[in-house]
Amino acid sequence: MIYSQLILKINLIELWLVQELTQLKLSVHSKMEKKPKEEGRPHCLVLSFPLQGHINPMFQFSKRLKHAGIPRITLVTTKSFLKSVQNFSHPVEAISDGFDDGVPESVSPEVFIGRCSEYGSRTLAELVEKLRSSGSPADCVIYDPFYPWVLDVAQKFGLMTAVFFTQPNSVNCIYFNAYTGELKLPVLMEDGIRIIPGGFPVLDRSDLPSFIQDHESDPKRSEIMSEQFRNVERVDWVFVNTFHHLEQEVTDWMLKYMAMRTIGPTMPSMFLDKRIPHNRQYGLSIFTPITDPCFEWLDQQPVRSVVYVSFGSFAKPTVEQMHELALALKSVDRPFLWVVRASEESKLPTDYKEETRDTGLVVAWCPQLQVLEHEAVGCFVTHCGWNSTLEALSLGVPMVAMPQWSDQHTNAKFVEDVWRTGMRAKRDEKGLVGREEIVRCVKLVMEGEKEEEIMRSNSIKWKELARKAVDEGGSSDQNIQEFVSSLMRLKF
Numbered sequence: 001m002i003y004s005q006l007i008l009k010i011n012l013i014e015l016w017l018v019q020e021l022t023q024l025k026l027s028v029h030s031k032m033e034k035k036p037k038e039e040g041r042p043h044c045l046v047l048s049f050p051l052q053g054h055i056n057p058m059f060q061f062s063k064r065l066k067h068a069g070i071p072r073i074t075l076v077t078t079k080s081f082l083k084s085v086q087n088f089s090h091p092v093e094a095i096s097d098g099f100d101d102g103v104p105e106s107v108s109p110e111v112f113i114g115r116c117s118e119y120g121s122r123t124l125a126e127l128v129e130k131l132r133s134s135g136s137p138a139d140c141v142i143y144d145p146f147y148p149w150v151l152d153v154a155q156k157f158g159l160m161t162a163v164f165f166t167q168p169n170s171v172n173c174i175y176f177n178a179y180t181g182e183l184k185l186p187v188l189m190e191d192g193i194r195i196i197p198g199g200f201p202v203l204d205r206s207d208l209p210s211f212i213q214d215h216e217s218d219p220k221r222s223e224i225m226s227e228q229f230r231n232v233e234r235v236d237w238v239f240v241n242t243f244h245h246l247e248q249e250v251t252d253w254m255l256k257y258m259a260m261r262t263i264g265p266t267m268p269s270m271f272l273d274k275r276i277p278h279n280r281q282y283g284l285s286i287f288t289p290i291t292d293p294c295f296e297w298l299d300q301q302p303v304r305s306v307v308y309v310s311f312g313s314f315a316k317p318t319v320e321q322m323h324e325l326a327l328a329l330k331s332v333d334r335p336f337l338w339v340v341r342a343s344e345e346s347k348l349p350t351d352y353k354e355e356t357r358d359t360g361l362v363v364a365w366c367p368q369l370q371v372l373e374h375e376a377v378g379c380f381v382t383h384c385g386w387n388s389t390l391e392a393l394s395l396g397v398p399m400v401a402m403p404q405w406s407d408q409h410t411n412a413k414f415v416e417d418v419w420r421t422g423m424r425a426k427r428d429e430k431g432l433v434g435r436e437e438i439v440r441c442v443k444l445v446m447e448g449e450k451e452e453e454i455m456r457s458n459s460i461k462w463k464e465l466a467r468k469a470v471d472e473g474g475s476s477d478q479n480i481q482e483f484v485s486s487l488m489r490l491k492f
């Protein structure tokens, strides 16, 4: 064989070998990717409480789990809630909360919780049975702590369990102390209270969650909130939508009592680490966002000039409070974008929208993440719902806190005094935040030289730490990977 023929032959053999090896590698790889164990397993059920502020973080967490390798995730909600949602494209199952035609306004939370537990336990057990007999059994249940009964159902079927707290650990810690009796209710104090030793700030009564503040007038509610910790010692995993740097000390304290893991911020990946392509939305909205008009308007405003105002999906400020806010926005001398849900619109002063057309835009709902990310937005007047707070922290937007109820008072305290990215507007003796106070806070956040500088540099700091927490190797990412690995190790 002449030399050139030999070289050609060797080249052909090399080519064949490369092709064979590539083929082999591809088939091994695709087997590993397509079939990690049994097709579609491990299979997680994710049970969220049917409120926007609970749905957003849990569903976004599901997307993280899917991205981290869990092949099958089924969202579980209530029949009545499913009827109210449009364009829902994810696999979903419904259980009953005992109010399949909607929860009547007259039903008290206690009655709702009781009935929900009875009907929910039964229909969840039926769902687990159904999935078993249809060949796609569940292996794990992740549930909202407002449904503590889920644990018993899941454990009866031998499933792995994970409870998902949608409130920050500073708030969880207060409820946990109320649950164990360490925090005596009613809270009688004049001089402030230190919930745990160390750097946790001394709290005034007005910094506590409203259900703890109001224990005397409504003891049942504070009990319901503390009940979130019922059985927590029997749960395999405890997840919290926060990140380690943000709540380091209190998280370490909680770890002594439960298998707690921080996994947040549970915001769509494209706003943080950008590792989940196209993930720019939570994906399930109760309200229809008014998108184009918001961005057409925002695009015309100067950089960091706009006051964005929203009190979330649930808060119902009084007519008087809405008027004070309306007049503050009229006189603050800044463009404003205000989310006023359709149910609240009648509380606006007459002709308000028309009168403020040149400086403001009032919409019934907006795509909040994109709005907060917009360069024109300079400040967020917020009720301090935990998702809104975490979104503002993660997107670097300073806040004016106007807490309304529930955990919002505590979140506002931390925004002002611990994370130092905003001002809390003070209430007068009637519990009202007056227009002058709102204007004062907005001006300090946006123009107060020293304050603005401190808040802006802290906002940048938290934004970076939030991204790092969920990015590869960050504290939340590691916790998610640890959970996914433990699921993958399950024997079917």
Ligand code: UDP
Binding pocket: 051, 052, 053, 054, 056, 310, 311, 312, 313, 314, 315, 339, 364, 365, 366, 367, 368, 369, 384, 385, 386, 387, 388, 389, 391
């Ligand atoms: N949100 C939104 N558009 C709005 C107002 C709010 O998309 O116009 C979203 C917001 O991004 C957040 C959620 O609704 O994720 C509200 O949750 P939060 O915990 O802040 O308040 P809640 O509605 O539970 O009081």
